[in-house]
Amino acid sequence: MTIAYLNGDYLPVTEARISPLDRGFLFGDGIYEVIPCHQGKTIGFSAHMDRMGEGLEALEIASGMSAEDWLEVVNQLLQQNATFIPSGYIGIYLHVSRGTDTRRFHAYPKDLSPTLFAFAFELANPPKCDRDEVKGLRVALAQDRRWQRCNIKSTSLLGNVMHYQHSYQSGLDETILFNAGEEVTEASSCNVFAVINGEVVTPSLDHQLLPGITRKITLQALQTANIPHRERPLTVTELKQADEVWLTSASKEISPVTEIQGQPVGNGKAGPVWYEALTAFNTIKFSA
Structure with a gap:
């Protein structure tokens, strides 16, 4: 059972809960990133953060999280999930939805607290750099x-x-x-x-x-x-x-x-x- 992050807390992913009135659930109203990590090292972290920032700006969602804040979440999830994913090839999924409203209404209010969610999962081994052995x-x-x-x-x-x-x-x-x-x-x-x-x-x-x-x-x-x-x-x-x-x-x-x-x-x-x-x-x- 892997460990996830939800709105500031680390908990087993099976215990993570959001409201059914979360706009991410109702409308897919949110942005996500998947950061590949090999043996504890992130790949393209700054570029992922830049893209996430651009997406959140386009959707007018303020996450309240800096790149440094997200890096801390990524590092914590890598540490806490190392025993669950021993291969060392780990994807960290980051998800920001607009948050939970009191009704289902297409127009989005400006005062919602965003839902911040992240979890770790095992990546497939990277492709072998071998023309005869790589899977086509x-x-x-x-x-x-x-x-x-x-x-x-x-x-x-x-x-x-x-x-x-x-x-x-x-x-x-x-x-x-x-x-x-x-x-x-x-x-x-x-x-x-x-x-x-x-x-x-x-x-x-x-x-x-x-x-x-x-x-x-x-x-x-x-x-x-x-x-x-x-x-x-x-x-x-x-x-x-x-x-x-x-x-x-x-x-x-x-x-x-x-x-x-x-x-x-x-x-x-x-x-x-x-x-x-x-x-x-x-x-x-x-x-x-």
Whole structure:
């Protein structure tokens, strides 16, 4: 049984309780982050805090927590859950909802105390930096049906959940999404990269996709390793014809996609550029 944090208290996660009138429960009215931690070290903590701050500002929620306050929560959860998650690969989920109202009303009042929640969970081991041993991902394609503010890491994730379910019930690992113009946006819980004619391409940031922290660190790693890369629109046709495709997220780091819609990507194995990128990523991820 892991230990969670709720509004200033540390307690077993099974004992954490919120009101059914919490707007996070009723409306998905909140912001969240997932911070990956390996052997007690956080990855991209400052960037996660910046993104959380931007999301809270966009939703007009004042958490009352500084980055230093959240770091203390993260460190406490790492310490208190070390025996429950002995692998040392831990995700810390941070959640801020607008708080508990006295009625269900769409417009939000200005005087609510936000609900602050965090818990620890075990992450899968990071991908092996080995082209022969790494697990290749098999993905589906689907038109993006989510709302038009995907750049905000809102707790309202029904669209993402439905897209992920599409792949899960088909025995696949993810669903890569595209817009009405057949341009790739992102996957249901990951950002997308493709290697095209020796250049790494990832969709430019806009309201259609989340500015992923692992995405950001991956771009820094590509720069460090002098790997040609560019942010630009990426079409579905280009994706299907790419030499390599990767998904990036806090839990997947940089994972190679080896099959799209039942068709192999490249030669159906993790590619050489992926290996270079992950090697560079591993050298900077704790300092990025």
